[in-house]
Amino acid sequence: MRISVLVLDGVFDTGLTAVLDALRVANNLAGRQGKQPPFEVSVVGLRQKVRTAVGLMVPVHAPTPALQPDWVIVPALATSTPELLVPALGRADVKKAIVQIGKWHEQGAKIATSCIGVFLLAETGLLDHREATTTWWLAPLFRQRYARVQLEESRMLVPTDIGVTAGAAMGHLDLALWLIRKTSPELAGVVSRYLLADLRSSQAQYIIPNHLAQADPLVLRFERWARERLKEGFSLQDAAAALGTSSRSLQRRCQAILGKSPLSYFQDLRVEHAQSLLHAGLDLDAAAAEVGYIEGATLGTLLRQRTGRGVRDLRADLR
Known part of the structure; x- marks a missing residue:
């Protein structure tokens, strides 16, 4: 070759x-x-x-x-x-x-x-x-x-x-x-x-969600709003109203800047925070509760989907 x-x-x-x-x-x-x-x-x-x-x-x-x-x-x-x-x-x-x-x-x-x-x-x-x-x-x-x-x-x-x-x-x-x-x-x-x-x-x-959000003022404001509500769940209408914009505008900006919907980005933030909690020693159920999930299994599935790694693999990083 x-x-x-x-x-x-x-x-x-x-x-x-x-x-x-x-x-x-x-x-x-x-x-x-x-x-x-x-x-x-x-x-x-x-x-x-x-x-x-x-x-x-x-x-x-x-x-x-x-x-x-x-x-x-x-x-x-x-x-x-x-x-x-x-x-x-x-x-x-x-x-x-x-x-x-x-x-x-x-x-x-x-x-x-x-x-x-x-x-x-x-x-x-x-x-x-x-x-x-x-x-x-x-x-x-x-x-x-x-x-x-x-x-x-x-x-x-x-x-x-x-x-x-x-x-x-x-x-x-x-x-x-x-x-x-x-x-x-x-x-x-x-x-x-x-x-x-x-x-x-x-x-x-390896992706740091906050770094991506900084590329656009509206998306950055959405990121800050979302981080304060990870335990509460996500509502596109509530997010848009709090940011003084329309649901359609928020959808459009997130798609243009992040290549994903506001909900998908909200889940990215949940995954990021959950990983830090697991690294700090919380068990899966406790970490899940902190990011708005009732069951640890749901969080475990999301972690594997987003990172390609399970809880055991993530904790192995600290050894």
């Missing part, structure tokens, strides 16, 4: 090295088994000199017509806030990269990217009317910029016909393991053991 890793100035160092190291380990392990290394990796840049976010120089090759990758990997830029990201998307080299990604796609290459790199892919229009994931804390900005993309930020990996997108930060490693698994599930299993890393299906357990 021919893989080109497209590196831009200010690339997220950990993301870039996670991808390159995972592919290198895969090639080395395949060689030890007497097999041909499965990945032919080239590091490509659109400038003669490329520096990472921490200032390290990266040796790169310019893209040429002879370069015909099967996959192109686009590591994230280290622009972790809207104030940094939006101007970065207007940089000359970033615009050239967006054009180059489109050319590679036209030549038959699949595109793989993670975290903020998904914004670059979305700029090409290739994600329009397709599912994708990205770094969870920039999901509100992503939805506002790319309304045609079906964002699923709770998922860690989203494969489509044009390639694959992955979640935040260390999602780069999940991305690399996924590519290795496409070549050899057995090899991917060995690599994950060497790197002490497993493919994760979800990043839902």
